[in-house]
Amino acid sequence: MNSQVILRPAGTGDQDFLLALVESTREDLAILDHTIKAMLVRMQYEAQINDYRRRFPGMKESIVLVDGAAAGRMYVARSQDELRLVDISVLRPFRHRGIGTTLLARLQEESQHAGLPLRLHVLQGNPASALYRRLGFQPGETDGMYLAMEWHPILLKE
Structure with a gap:
């Protein structure tokens, strides 16, 4: 991938983009009237x-920017015990271009540097779980519809 992928803090001016992003992940709402769909997306x-x-x-x-264009969102929680990828979503036209891989590799690098596990939950059946597995995330407990996954830093011997 030759695109520049950067993160910037999400702000109040990003609301319309974030709503459109959520809508893009909900193909099941496509049959609904536009007004009803917009209301459901906002509520969700x-x-x-x-x-x-x-x-x-x-x-x-954070808002994910690809060559300056808003392409997705990434929410990360950091604590003394872990890095947690709370949410990552990319608009359909930006998928399958290595953006998720780039962002996850950065989090893995941060996890490695901090010596903390990187954790996430993924909806069972979500195609993203294949990406997580490819990047070395190990499956854990299932929590209802979600699967916990973890990546652990490699402990280097001194």
Whole structure:
């Protein structure tokens, strides 16, 4: 991939983009009337972000930029015990271009440097789980519809 992938903090001006991003992940809503779909997407987004903020205080909310264009979002929580990828989503036109791999590799590098595990949950059946496995994440417990996955830093001998 030759594109420049950077993160910038999400702000109040990103609301429309974030709503469109959530909508792009919900193909099951395509049959609904536009007004009803927009209402459901907004409700889902607000419930999700409020839950994330409650469960992961201090979570860093970022917009993924690819060559300057908003392409996705990444939410990461950092604590003394772990790095947690809370959420990562990329718009359809930007998928399968190595963006997720690039972002995850950066988190793995940070995890390695900090000596902390990198953890996430993925919806069972989500194609992204294949990417996580390819990058060395190990499956753990299932939690309802979600599978916990972890990547551990390589402990180097001195």
